[in-house]
Amino acid sequence: MIVDTSLFTRWVKLTPSILITLLLVPVVAGLLGVILPAFGWLPALGEDSVDFRGFKALFQTPGFVTMLTLSFSTSFISTFFAVILSILILGNYFDSKLLGHIQKLLGPILVIPHAAAAIAIGFLIAPSGLIMRLFSPWLSGAELPPDILLPNDPLGFSIILGLTLKELPFILLMAMAAMQQKEIKQTIEGQYKVALSLGYYPFTSFCKAVLPILYPFMRLPIFAILAYSSASIEIPLILGPNTPPTLAVAIMQWFNDVDLHLRIQASAGALVQVILTLCVLFTWWLLEQCVKRFCLSRLINGRRTYADMTWKFLTHCITLLVLFAIVLALIGLVLWSFAGYWSFPKAYPDQLVTLHWQSALQQLPEIINDTILVALAATGIALFLALFTLEAEQQRRTQLSSVASLMIYLPLLVPSIAFLFGIVWVKEIIGVNAVFSMVVVGHLLFVMPYVFLSLATSYRKLDLRYAKVAASLGCSPWSVFYSVKLPQLMPPILFSSALGLAISFSQYLPTLLLGGGRINTLTTEAVAIASGASRRISAVYVIIQLLLPAFGFILAWLIPKLFFRPRC
CATH class of the missing domain: 1.10.3720.10 (MetI-like)
Incomplete structure (x- = not known):
């Protein structure tokens, strides 16, 4: 050539x-x-004056404060859970072959579209979903689907669950990628072995000797998912409440409304969304500073263990639960795609059709x-x-x-x-x-x-x-x-x-x-x-x-x- x-x-x-x-x-x-x-400047609609009408209409929107609260809380809490779970998995499987197997399992999960993940999770947690079917009626005693608002609950628990399960693989894989870099790998493995030789328990060794070196390489991925989740559309649209929805979903609805003047309000909302995302990032930075001050003395206090066996057992349970949920979601998708008539509480369709x-x-x-x-x-x-x-x-x-x-x-x-x-x-x-x-x-x-x-x-x-x-x-x-x-x-x-x-x-x-x-x-x-x-x-x-x-x-x-x- x-x-x-x-x-x-x-x-x-x-x-x-x-x-x-x-x-x-x-x-x-x-x-x-x-x-x-x-x-307010939108010549295409005959609006050529600059004013604050869009922001005024935005602030007067019913449920506006709830939109902000829902967007902030779901993004921050889901990222917090994902980071904590990542630390537990990395710390307890750091010197185990299981970490490599987990990495291979999480790779395909990472690329599952957010919309697909949200739909699959919705099938699981719905009142007539597969989880309730598996435990009914022998454990729950329910012969009919329970009257609970899942998904689409007003507090956003469904959104938090969906975002956490999608963010966890990303943080883990980014952390593992950093751990594979030659200089970092040599440093953290050396520090870990020294801590073990001094009598520190494995998880405590990881938190005291490895995590302070590794976390700076995790910050950018964490900030990326904070920014994404605060303005996410697919998961809140499918799993979140509708009255009111998160701010990002509301902005999208205003932009697509037949009343074109709502686009001024949508644009004002987009700027507020940027400010909201900056607030989420700043709050995370404040949390980092608090953790740094709180944990600094504990890094050098010489304590060899912090309930390591309890954390290890909890990590085993959480890992199995996450893998079980993923497998169950895939099974549920396949069953629903071929299901004919499927009455509750049966765990298997009455008939399969194509x-x-x-x-x-x-x-x-x-x-x-x-x-x-x-x-x-x-x-x-x-x-x-x-x-x-x-x-x-x-x-x-x-x-x-x-x-x-x-x-x-x-x-x-x-x-x-x-x-x-x-x-x-x-x-x-x-x-x-x-x-x-x-x-x-x-x-x-x-x-x-x-x-x-x-x-x-x-x-x-x-x-x-x-x-x-x-x-x-x-x-x-x-x-x-x-x-x-x-x-x-x-x-x-x-x-x-x-x-x-x-x-x-x-x-x-x-x-x-x-x-x-x-x-x-x-x-x-x-x-x-x-x-x-x-x-x-x-x-x-x-x-x-x-x-x-x-x-x-x-x-x-x-x-x-x-x-x-x-x-x-």
């Missing part, structure tokens, strides 16, 4: 700037694009086609930019600056509901009608950070001796990149591609807003169906949502085995 070497070198040098620009400009433009409508699959499959080809095309486009662009940016790092022999690295994760740290609305305004002002391209750009904002993160470690650990040998033999930079580096990186490239596809498959809000209803994906259809259609049809859509990313990861695992295995 012949490529102009000078052209390749110029592209490599420019790619980091292009990547940062593609991520920074839409987010900043989106935030700027939502500010003017929030203050009618729901036949009905869904008649409508799915076009939806699946759009889903895959958008995902392939977004993932392909993200992969190209990530590879060239990492190649630029090696050519310059310096990694991206901390500011540039932060810019890559900016779309994960800023509430998406705020800047996506702004992008819609900017798109309408400019007059852009390329719906497919806009949806791809929207997906790229969220795919890019994950693809870059998953590729960066492998690329930076690449053995450069082969590249130096190839260069010494007269190979051009392009030949070294294409013929030497890429073959070595094929397994992580395939994994990053599968991860990018999975992230794109799960995007709901970018597709809904930037597509304007003209591009339907599995996620948008699943959420729409979950809101009012048959539970059985919803189960079919969720299973297909799970199968698509699973198929991508199977290919990513299988292709290196078949085509890149050593040959005699």
